[in-house]
Amino acid sequence: MDAGGGPFRTAEDVFRDFRGRRAGMIKALTTDVEKFYQQCDPEKENLCLYGLPTETWEVTLPAEEVPPELPEPALGINFARDGMEEKDWLALVAVHSDAWLLSVAFYFGARFGFDKESRRRLFNMINNLPTIYEVVTGTTTKQSKEKTSNSNSKNKSNSKTSRPAEPQAKVSKMPPKEDEDSGAEDEEDEEDHENTLCGACGDNYANDEFWICCDVCEKWFHGKCVKITPARAEHIKQYKCPSCSTSKRARV
Numbered sequence: 001m002d003a004g005g006g007p008f009r010t011a012e013d014v015f016r017d018f019r020g021r022r023a024g025m026i027k028a029l030t031t032d033v034e035k036f037y038q039q040c041d042p043e044k045e046n047l048c049l050y051g052l053p054t055e056t057w058e059v060t061l062p063a064e065e066v067p068p069e070l071p072e073p074a075l076g077i078n079f080a081r082d083g084m085e086e087k088d089w090l091a092l093v094a095v096h097s098d099a100w101l102l103s104v105a106f107y108f109g110a111r112f113g114f115d116k117e118s119r120r121r122l123f124n125m126i127n128n129l130p131t132i133y134e135v136v137t138g139t140t141t142k143q144s145k146e147k148t149s150n151s152n153s154k155n156k157s158n159s160k161t162s163r164p165a166e167p168q169a170k171v172s173k174m175p176p177k178e179d180e181d182s183g184a185e186d187e188e189d190e191e192d193h194e195n196t197l198c199g200a201c202g203d204n205y206a207n208d209e210f211w212i213c214c215d216v217c218e219k220w221f222h223g224k225c226v227k228i229t230p231a232r233a234e235h236i237k238q239y240k241c242p243s244c245s246t247s248k249r250a251r252v
Helices: 011-029 033-039 077-083 086-111 116-127 132-137 139-150 180-194 242-246
Strands: 048-051 057-060 170-172 211-213 220-222
Touching: 011 033, 011 048, 011 057, 011 086, 011 116, 011 132, 033 057, 033 242, 048 086, 077 086, 086 116, 086 132, 132 139
Parallel strands: none
Antiparallel strands: 048 057, 170 211, 211 220
16 A cells, blocks of 8 residues: 655644545545445455545555555454444444554654654644544534533524425524623534534534434434535535445445
């Protein structure tokens, strides 16, 4: 497997590589899940999921050279595919993917002689992102919802935390602040919004972006990540994300 990137002179260089690989693996386990599922054929040889610095992913055989140029991801992910529930299998792959990303990042740190401060800075940057497991299973989203439900702030009709009475897809774009009296309330709402993560790319909520919520798993997504525009969302009565749309497919 091609190492890609490098040489890495700073912790920020390695972190950019980490984010690219992470984004690719999240795509494989969320928006590209049907394609990923099909490629992990249990009849094939030992397969691995690789995240690439270009925010893409690849399912392929492990590297032939010994020792490999990079630490290798979990081997044989395809063998467990049909032996467990799909969501559990994806969660298992996500956990191993998190471990692999960390091993690659700190492999680069060791290879290019990062000192203690650089390693600490790298870990802190990585730790500020949710894990792939948290994105795939919705753990972070659930924690955010619990915090929102315990707050005393009022839900707004256009807020992510509100549920419309009519049976239509839940969409959100943070409304502008109207007056000084609502400032404290808006500030609290905005803090809750920032804790919500996109179920596809794992990035935080931004108040200038269009989001849509899956009516099945209740995860939120950037419209651009699931290829839904505000105009199209107006005509969707019940939105299902890519994962929920394919979770009930027949398995041959």
